[in-house]
Amino acid sequence: MASWSNWSGAVQGEPQRIVRPETEAELAAALREGDGPVRVVGSGHSFTPLGQTNGTVISLDAVSGVVAADLNALTATVKAGSKIHALGRPLFDLGVGLKNQGDIDRQAIGGAVGTGTHGTGPTLGSLSAEVKGFRLVTAAGEVLECSPASNADVFEAGRVSFGTLGVMSEITLRVRKAYKLREKNWVMPAADCWRDTPKLKEQHRHFEFFWFPHSDSVVAKTLDETEEEVSAPLSSEQMFERGERVSSDQRAFKIGCDLARVVPALSARVQRFFTNASMGASSRARWAHEIFPSARNVRFNEMEYAVPAANGVDCIREVAEAFAKYKVPGVFPIEFRYVKADDIWLSPFYKRDAATISVHQYHRQPFETLFGVAETIFRRYGGRPHWGKLHSLKFAELERLYPRWGDYQAVRRRLDPQGKLLNSYLKQLFGA
Numbered sequence: 001m002a003s004w005s006n007w008s009g010a011v012q013g014e015p016q017r018i019v020r021p022e023t024e025a026e027l028a029a030a031l032r033e034g035d036g037p038v039r040v041v042g043s044g045h046s047f048t049p050l051g052q053t054n055g056t057v058i059s060l061d062a063v064s065g066v067v068a069a070d071l072n073a074l075t076a077t078v079k080a081g082s083k084i085h086a087l088g089r090p091l092f093d094l095g096v097g098l099k100n101q102g103d104i105d106r107q108a109i110g111g112a113v114g115t116g117t118h119g120t121g122p123t124l125g126s127l128s129a130e131v132k133g134f135r136l137v138t139a140a141g142e143v144l145e146c147s148p149a150s151n152a153d154v155f156e157a158g159r160v161s162f163g164t165l166g167v168m169s170e171i172t173l174r175v176r177k178a179y180k181l182r183e184k185n186w187v188m189p190a191a192d193c194w195r196d197t198p199k200l201k202e203q204h205r206h207f208e209f210f211w212f213p214h215s216d217s218v219v220a221k222t223l224d225e226t227e228e229e230v231s232a233p234l235s236s237e238q239m240f241e242r243g244e245r246v247s248s249d250q251r252a253f254k255i256g257c258d259l260a261r262v263v264p265a266l267s268a269r270v271q272r273f274f275t276n277a278s279m280g281a282s283s284r285a286r287w288a289h290e291i292f293p294s295a296r297n298v299r300f301n302e303m304e305y306a307v308p309a310a311n312g313v314d315c316i317r318e319v320a321e322a323f324a325k326y327k328v329p330g331v332f333p334i335e336f337r338y339v340k341a342d343d344i345w346l347s348p349f350y351k352r353d354a355a356t357i358s359v360h361q362y363h364r365q366p367f368e369t370l371f372g373v374a375e376t377i378f379r380r381y382g383g384r385p386h387w388g389k390l391h392s393l394k395f396a397e398l399e400r401l402y403p404r405w406g407d408y409q410a411v412r413r414r415l416d417p418q419g420k421l422l423n424s425y426l427k428q429l430f431g432a
């Protein structure tokens with residue numbers, strides 16, 4: 001018996017075996033011969049029990065690297081186990097970069113694509129939306145080339161499929177010529193933020209904000225392309241270390257979290273302290289893959305919903321007002337981002353431009369009240385949950401939210417008729 005846990009520590013598992021294939025043939029054998037449920041994991045950064053199994057865990061840690069980049073077509077093919085932080089420099093050396101990234105770069109690209117991981121930008125889709133094709137190894141160990149021209153239904157369904165259609169071994173992504181970004185951060189009164197958000201969203205390639213709901217201020221952030229000189233790019237080792245480093249700010253924030261955990265009535269005061277501490281503006285410019293990710297080393301659990309973009313500001317205001325009204329304990333900010341619509345069957349952004357709103361709770365503190373209050377509001381706005389983040393929806397509600405739900409299940413049943421890839425959480429989700 002082995003043991004496995006997700007990043008936040010809230011999901012634990014005791015799989016019979018953890019297998020680490022080094023080749024696609026070994027991956028196929030692991031799928032064919034492994035005891036079910038067989039679950040593939042990336043970095044385990046999902047908050048939902050996607051990787052939990054008492055059968056077989058497949059880790060693709062040994063299947064990493066850039067296979068090829070095409071500078072004319074602007075595509076790059078990467079091994080699915082590659083951590084995003086390990087892709088930045090090799091892609092840069094080939095002259096290209098990812099079009100957008102999320103808050104961190106610790107995830108495996110297969111895991112990030114698997115759940116529709118996204119950054120912010122109204123003209124930019126999730127990482128899954130930039131997938132041009134992939135190689136999928138099914139539960140039976142068969143290898144499928146998937147693209148709009150080959151196994152098209154598996155391609156449509158598979159770009160957000162969280163390991164339920166098979167395991168991607170290689171992924172081809174649309175990329176762009178390597179580019180630089182200037183980041184600006186500043187604190188603004190919440191009322192100004194509600195007024196200016198539509199304008200800021202249009203004016204910048206990337207715009208997002210963090211609202212500490214017990215305070216009247218938000219920390220806003222923009223990223224825009226720049227041609228200015230920047231420092232030499234970091235090596236892959238430096239990128240790895242940068243993301244693991246625990247800064248003095250993070251240590252102080254952790255102390256604040258522990259204080260508010262022991263005395264929840266102090267939550268509002270702790271939150272105000274940290275908003276005040278981030279007062280003032282900052283700015284820096286770097287190569288894109290270096291500027292997107294931040295280190296996030298104070299552990300938490302998270303819920304995120306994607307609501308229609310036009311209603312995003314109303315929705316976050318309601319959530320923050322509810323947190324203040326019910327004195328919900330917790331000190332993490334609420335994060336607000338924009339994501340462009342796509343056409344992936346189970347994507348939260350399916351045919352809908354979205355604002356994503358994320359709420360977080362310190363990992364040593366119960367999250368049920370905080371997430372419950374927020375989820376009631378998200379659902380009223382027709383929100384769709386992030387597959388890697390906590391939510392309470394079951395298949396009847398999901399079926400209503402996703403017009404192609406039935407088509408997805410048909411592809412899934414065809415590729416995995418025995419349900420070998422489904423753990424008990426996924427069986428509930430799919431009503432299987």
Ligand SMILES: Cc1cc2nc3c(=O)[nH]c(=O)nc-3n(C[C@H](O)[C@H](O)[C@H](O)COP(=O)(O)OP(=O)(O)OC[C@H]3O[C@@H](n4cnc5c(N)ncnc54)[C@H](O)[C@@H]3O)c2cc1C
Pocket residue numbers: 007039040041042043044045046047050051060080081101102103104106107108109110111112113114115116117118119161162163164166167168169296386387388389
């Ligand atoms: C600190 C932190 C910050 C985050 N920031 C963001 C953010 O900015 N934006 C955002 O959208 N999300 C964010 N997330 C959520 C995270 O990006 C997703 O949950 C992502 O799926 C995690 O990637 P992973 O490699 O850890 O995958 P895992 O959690 O290990 O797996 C995720 C899913 O993908 C499947 N999978 C993994 N590899 C493959 C493969 N090769 N083929 C098929 N399926 C596969 C797994 O079976 C599983 O179902 C964050 C999470 C944390 C903890």
